[in-house]
Amino acid sequence: MSDVLIGVDIGGTEIVAGLVHDGGRVSARRSCPTPRTGGRDIVERANELVSGLLRESPEPVRAVGVGAPGTIDPVSGCVTSCTDTVPGWLGTEIAGPLSERSGLPVAVDNDVRAAAAAVALDEQVREFGRVLYVSLGTGVGGALIVDGRVLRGRFGTHGEIAHLITPEPGHLPCGCGRHDHLEAVAAGPAIAAAYAAGGEDAPALPEVAARLRDGEERAALVVERAGHLLGRTLSGLVTALDLDAVVVAGGAAGLGDPLLGPFAAALDAESRPPARTTPVLRPATPDTPVLGAARVAAHHSPEVVHES
Structure with missing residues (x-):
């Protein structure tokens, strides 16, 4: 009998849950849009996904792990700090309601750090000692992997990159309200907003991606600019x-080479020494966020190093 866990990734756009066997195989997945009506509704949707997976699992489930945006109290499983990327999220109790409904132990950690802990196990990542994990989704997140482990820091912000100052402002404010932060130029909604600034229509990122695949010049220029600014902003961290190495994940990373090519070029051009080349990688599997959440459950605490 395998060890079965449920991993739940709560994103700004979508909630995804999966049955995870022996730490690495996802046998079933369920998902739903993330409600924009507050934390209670988000946890309720997560509860529904977990309940469905429990009914579907052919084996007993040992525990539930959750990756959630914001700063999470690892003891209470409550959101203690966050931006407005997810409305009504501050103060939300996650672990308690999920545990009460499922009857299982529930552990919660920040979603980006949870995913980074799973990425740290990728064969392509394990050969590198110091790796920056970058998540480009509804918001922008980051985590620092050193010798296979994710660092947290005293205030839980080690590797956080969303609020780094960019060379040019974005068309959509960061979750904190400023336009000169990395999240304002490199998050999925920010890229879509930059596209809309060039005309009357305002499509979501998937439509921008479709127009990019169709060869539209406007989409190509917008995506190229986002990648270039991402590289220029992060180049200082590389040095x-x-x-x-840098691992880039999330919905916006799905734009592929039109984004990652300019990102890698700007990263190397601005880094020191000038001759250095920093590999830019993608996660080995799209299930990384769910695997990372399950890993939180497996360890019953965040998979991190606490630094003084």
Whole structure:
């Protein structure tokens, strides 16, 4: 009998839950849009996904792990700090309601750090000592992996990159309200807003991606600019932290080479020494967020190093 866990990834756009066997195989998945009506409704949708997976699982489930946006109290499983990327999220109790409904232990950690802990196990990542994990979704998140482990820091913000200052402002404010932060130029909604600034229509990112695939010049220029600004903004970190590689994940990373090519070029052009080349990688599987959430459950605490 395999060890079965449920991993739940709560994103700004979508909630995804999966049955995870022996730490690495996802046998079933359920998902739904993330409600924009507050934390209670989000947890209720997550509860519904978990309940469905429990009915579907052919084996007993040991525990539930959740990756959630914001700063999470690892003891109470409550959101203690966040931006407005997810409305009504601050103060939301996640672990308690999920545990009460499922009857299982529930552990919660920040979604990006949870995913980074799973990425740290990828064969392509394990050969590097210092890796920056970058998540480009509804918001922008980051985590620092050192020798296979994710660092947290005293205030739980180690690797956080959303609020780094960018060379040019974005067309959509960061979750904190400022336009000169990385989230304002590189998050999925920010890229879509930059596209809309060039005309009357305002499509969501999937439509921008479709127009990009169709060869539309406007979409190509907008995506190229986002990648270029992402690279210029992160280049200082590459030098200051002496990074070996960068892993880019999330919905916006699905734009592929039109985004990641300019990102890698700007990253290397602005880094020091000028001759350095920093590998830009993608996660080995799209299930990384769910696997990371399950890993939180497996360890019953965030998979991190606490630094003083």
